[in-house]
Amino acid sequence: METVVGVEGSDDGKFEDSEIEKFIYDTSPPKQAEDPVVYKLVRVEGDGSLVPATDDEIMEVADLLKDESIDMDIVNDNDKNMCITIEESSNATTLLESSGFLQCEKDETDAGNIDAMVQDSAVPLLDNSDARDIIRYSDAGECSNPPDPMGSELSPAAVSGSSKPDFSKLKGEICLDNLSIRELHETFRATFGRETTVKDKAWLKRRILMGLTNSCDVSATNFTIKDNKVPTTGNEGNSKKECSLAKFSGPVRAMDESNKSSAVENINYEEDSQVVSAKRLRSHVLVDSYKPDGTNQEEATAKRMRKPTRRYIEELSDVESRERTSRLTSSYRGSGQGSPQSYATKSVRSDSRTFVTRLDSFAGFQVPCVSRLRRSRPRKDVMSLMKFHHSSMGAAAKIVKKALHSYQSANEGGNNYARVNSIPKQLVEESEIYGHTAVTNNTEGDQNTTQRDSGSSEDVSNDNVVTVPTAKGGMRRKHHRAWTLSEVMKLVDGVSRYGAGRWSEIKRLAFASYSYRTSVDLKDKWRNLLKAANFASAPTDLMNSRKHAVTPIPAPILSRVRELAERNGQASPSNVSSSKFGLSGRTPTGSAPGYL
DNA sequence: GTTAGGG
């Protein structure tokens, strides 16, 4: 709690680059701790008594894993480095679930051997200082727990080379070094609620630190642990030590007290913590930890969080756009040299929406700015917000920026661009084959694409972004995604099933896998189909005549569309002239023609 | 948040 509070206190909202990095790294610990929390909870309690929410927790974990795994697969394919975690995480989690949790239960059964168990479980992990493993573990942490202290202690560098580890390590050593073995034992007891016979100072220290860290995290977020502790904490002096230890945990958690942006997140965290329900906590943690999957889950959520898309901002002011362009160019060139912030910004700007989206989902941050769904145009209010508070962005925006940035820096391998760029491509490809898709040029995309690789130009079509001159004189970006036959068929099918007009339903049920097709898109497409269908039917076979039709829709489908339209009492908008006069005549069944 | 329509 203390830690959190401290964070909360800061309202600044400003972050430095370094801070950002910290932020990113820091975020992982909480989730990591989570599992540990459970773990610990079970074990400790077992020592003294029972294991309450364990089942639920497990279930939840399983669910979470499930969800994650689904979303993550894609990510993983794209970039192993970036998403290290995701696919593997699921595995790891599973592993943990089976091994860790089960183990815990086992421990519970015979409390006598707890010590041994602890040793067993703890030591191996520690010894395995393989960076890769640790990372994996921690990532899995979303649902499982990767002992933060362990990771930091053993292989600081392993954790993406952040500087955090050193800090924690240092602190921990200082705290415990002054304690005698007896004191260590006491501390141990206070921490774990049981005695230990181990005489090895180093081991004790390690264990305590570990335990405390976990417990601290827990205590900060969850009451359960606290409760566990309470019984054992009766001893005097122990509490004191705990406090110091708790302090220690603070840093580990990595929340920079001066870091305002993270503060926001923390606040939420805390709030949830108020709720005893572990379940809730869990879910929350996931959110905070930037569950990659977030995007996919509820578009609505993403929408709310997102910050106005660049393009909108650009559109708002010509100056801005100009600036952006220049910046983009320069930034791109100096990707390695520029300050991190500029780098991040640039990268974000440079790429198309898809990219950003991808980014967010991959990294697992919640990037408000762009939802995975294609266009997310800012609401009016948002725009206005941006306009008026240009200099002082909202907290959310800041956070996003930060997250993005951190993400970038985390993956800074020198070739971020290439990697990043590849992501969108894959993504696009995942859903469909765009063999016949019209290729538009994507100015920005091309730039990036070119850089990364050759022969990727085709892919760009996925994220078609075209600049279109507007009446105002500004340029507006328009992305186009040709409707594939399969999509059209799905649409038709959906309409037949759920009825025209229930676009959201159709979108949800029939187009669940097409994130880029919104209900509005469906509606528009249907409108066009209707037009086409009526058009084709009335004259001769216009369809055949126009070989260059943008979307060659097979006659059968069109006829089906017509049929459906009729069934639904829809009339073709284009045929107004004919239907104008024959309101009653047009519809055999007598249903309203639909247009007046 | 959805839909319908106009641009």
Add this chain to the structure above:
DNA sequence: CCCTAAC
């Protein structure tokens, strides 16, 4: 496909 008005 974008943007809005209505609901």
